[in-house]
Amino acid sequence: MWDKRHGVLLFLNSFATGLLSPLLTLLLLGSGIGMAAVPLTVGLYSATTVVFEIPSGMAADRWGRKNCFLLSCVFLLPSLGLLALGRGLPAMLAAMVFLGLARAFSSGSLDALVVEEFLLKHGEEALPRCTARISALTSIGLAAGCLAGGGVYSLTGRLWAAIALKAAVVLALLALGAGLTEHPVARETANPVALLTATLRGSGTVRALVLLCAAAAPPVFAVEVFYQPRFTQLLHGGAAGWALGFLSAGGYYATAAGSLLAARLGRPTLRRLLAFTGLTGAGLAGMAAAGTPVLFVAAYFAFYAILGGTDCLTSTLLNRAAPPNQRATLLSACSLAMQLGGLAASPLLSAGAALGTIPQVWLAAGGAVAAVMLVCLAVSAWRGRKTPPLPKH
Numbered sequence: 001m002w003d004k005r006h007g008v009l010l011f012l013n014s015f016a017t018g019l020l021s022p023l024l025t026l027l028l029l030g031s032g033i034g035m036a037a038v039p040l041t042v043g044l045y046s047a048t049t050v051v052f053e054i055p056s057g058m059a060a061d062r063w064g065r066k067n068c069f070l071l072s073c074v075f076l077l078p079s080l081g082l083l084a085l086g087r088g089l090p091a092m093l094a095a096m097v098f099l100g101l102a103r104a105f106s107s108g109s110l111d112a113l114v115v116e117e118f119l120l121k122h123g124e125e126a127l128p129r130c131t132a133r134i135s136a137l138t139s140i141g142l143a144a145g146c147l148a149g150g151g152v153y154s155l156t157g158r159l160w161a162a163i164a165l166k167a168a169v170v171l172a173l174l175a176l177g178a179g180l181t182e183h184p185v186a187r188e189t190a191n192p193v194a195l196l197t198a199t200l201r202g203s204g205t206v207r208a209l210v211l212l213c214a215a216a217a218p219p220v221f222a223v224e225v226f227y228q229p230r231f232t233q234l235l236h237g238g239a240a241g242w243a244l245g246f247l248s249a250g251g252y253y254a255t256a257a258g259s260l261l262a263a264r265l266g267r268p269t270l271r272r273l274l275a276f277t278g279l280t281g282a283g284l285a286g287m288a289a290a291g292t293p294v295l296f297v298a299a300y301f302a303f304y305a306i307l308g309g310t311d312c313l314t315s316t317l318l319n320r321a322a323p324p325n326q327r328a329t330l331l332s333a334c335s336l337a338m339q340l341g342g343l344a345a346s347p348l349l350s351a352g353a354a355l356g357t358i359p360q361v362w363l364a365a366g367g368a369v370a371a372v373m374l375v376c377l378a379v380s381a382w383r384g385r386k387t388p389p390l391p392k393h
Contacts, residue, residue, distance in 0.1 A: 006114045009176055010137040011144075013110060016076070016169040018145020018252075019162055020083075022245065027159055033089050041092050048100025050339055056104040057332025061325055065113035066182045068328070072105035073174045077167070084163045108331035113182055115319050115327065120183060124320060131315040132263030135308060136256035143252030150245050205321045206330060208270060209314060212277060213334040215372060216310060217341030219280045222349055222365045223287070223303060230358045231300075234293045247297060254301040258308025263316075271380060273313040274373050279306045281370030288359035288366070 020027065028038050060068040079098035082091050111134055118130040149162045231247065262268075262276070283303030290296035314334065322330045345365070352361040 003114075003117060005176065005180070006117065007133070007137055009110060009173065009180070010114065010134060011141040012169055012173055012176070013106065014138045014141025015145040015148070016166050016173065018142040018147075019149035019166045019169070021142075021146050022150045022248075023153055023159060023162055026153075027083050027163075028092055030159055031083070031092050032087050033092055037089055037092075041089070041096050044093055045096040045100045045103075046339070048097050049103045050336060052101060052104035053107065053332045053336040053339070054329065057108045057329035059105075060109040060112060060328035060332075064182060065109040065116075065328055066177065066180045068105050068109040069113070069180075070174060070177050072102045072109065073170050073177065075099075075102035075105065076170045080163050080167050080170070084160050104332075107335045108328040111315075112328040112331055113180065116324060117181070117183065127320055128263045128268060128312070128316045131319060132259045132312045135259035135311050135315060139252040139256035139259070139308065143249040143256075146245065146252070147249050205270065205317065209273075209318050209321070210330075210333055210337045212273060213314065213337040214341035214344075215369060216277050216280065216314075217338045218345035218349075218365055219284050219303075219369050220307065220338075221342035221345050222284065222362055223300075225349060226353070226358045226361065227287075227300065230287075231293065231296060233358075234290070234296055243293075247300060250297075250301055251304040254304040255308035255311065258305035259312040260308075261305070262309035262312040268313045268316045268320075270317065271377060273310065273317060274377050274380075276306060276310045276313055278370045278373030278377070280310065281366035281368070281373070283307075284362045284366030284369075288362040 024042070025038055028041055029035065033041065056068060075098050079095045079102065082095035082098070086092060086095060114134060115127070115130055119127065122130075148165070152162045152165055153159060155161075227247075231243070235243070265272070280303065283299065283306050286299035287296060287303060290299045318330060318334060319327065349361060349365070352364060
C-alpha cells in the first residue's frame with residue numbers, strides 16, 4: 001500500500017517549487033536589479049545546483065536521505081527571506097545560492113527514501129508503480145504550484161503573498177519530514193567518488209541510463225526555451241498571458257498521465273526507453289508542424305505525455321539497477337547529466353534560432369534525437385543482444 005505521508009511530501013515539495021516559478025523574474029526585478037542582471041542571477045542558481053548535485057547525492061547516501069531532505073528545506077528559508085526583504089544584486093545572488101543548494105539537496109534524497117521504503121514493503125516487481133506515482137505526483141504538484149503562485153499574485157497584486165505561501169509550505173514540509181521513518185541502509189565507508197566511478201564503469205545499464213538522460217535533455221530544453229514565443233506567434237499578437245499559464249500547467253498534467261500510462265505497458269526495458277526517447281523527436285516535429293493554437297496545444301501535451309513515459313522508464317530502470325547505498329548519488333548523477341545536456345545544447349539552439357525559425361530548430365533537434373535513438377535500436381537488434389538482467393538488491 002502506498003504511504004500517504006510520502007505522497008503528501010512529494011506533492012508539497014513539488015508544489016513549493018512551482019509556486020515561484022512564474023514569478024521569479026518579477027521578484028528579481030522588484031528587488032531593484034536591472035533586466036541585464038537577471039540572467040546572471042538565475043545562472044548562479046543553475047551553477048550552484050550543478051556544482052552540488054553529485055556531492056548532495058553522496059551526502060544523502062552516506063548520512064541519510066531524510067537528513068538531506070530536511071537540510072534542503074532549511075536552505076529554502078533564507079532564500080525566501082532574501083527574496084522578500086533583500087534589495088540589490090548582492091542580496092539576490094545570495095538568495096540564488098541558497099535556492100540552488102536547496103534544489104541540489106532535494107533532488108534524489110526524497111525520491112530515494114520513498115523508493116527504498118516502497119521496495120521493502122512490496123518488492124522489486126512493484127517498482128514501476130512506485131516510480132510512476134512519484135513522477136505523477138511531482139508533475140501534478142509543479143502544475144498546481146504554478147497555478148497557485150500566479151493566482152495568489154493576481155488576486156493580491158503582491159509578490160510577497162506568494163513568498164509567504166511558499167514559506168508556509170516549507171514549514172509544513174519540515175514538520176512532516178521530521179516524522180519520516182527511514183530504515184537503515186548499509187552505508188559505504190569507501191571513497192564515494194571511487195564508488196560512483198566503479199559503478200559507472202562496471203554497470204553498462206547504469207552508464208547507458210546516465211547517457212540517455214543527457215541525450216534526452218536537448219529536446220526538452222528546446223521546448224522550454226521556445227514554446228512561449230512560438231505560441232504567441234500563433235495567437236497573432238493576442239493576449240497570451242493566461243493561456244501560457246494554463247498551457248504550462250497542462251504540460252505537467254500531461255507528464256503525469258504519460259508516467260502512469262508507461263507503468264502499465266509491461267516490464268520496462270532499455271530498448272523501450274530508447275523508443276520513447278526517440279518519440280520525443282516526433283513530438284517536436286508535431287509542434288513544429290502545428291499551424292494553429294489548437295494544434296499546437298495538442299502537440300505540446302503529446303510531447304509532455306511522451307516525456308512522462310521516458311521519465312517513468314528511466315526512473316524504474318535506474319532504481320532497479322542502482323545499489324541501495326548509491327541510489328541517491330545515481331539519481332543525482334542522472335539529474336546532473338540532464339542539466340549538462342541542456343547546457344551543451346544551448347549554444348546550438350541559439351545559433352539555430354539566429355539562422356532559422358523556431359519550427360526549423362525543433363525539426364532539427366527532434367530529427368537529431370530520433371536518428372540517434374534509431375541507430376541505437378538498430379545496433380542493439382543487429383548484435384542480437386537482449387537487455388541484460390538488472391541486478392537485484
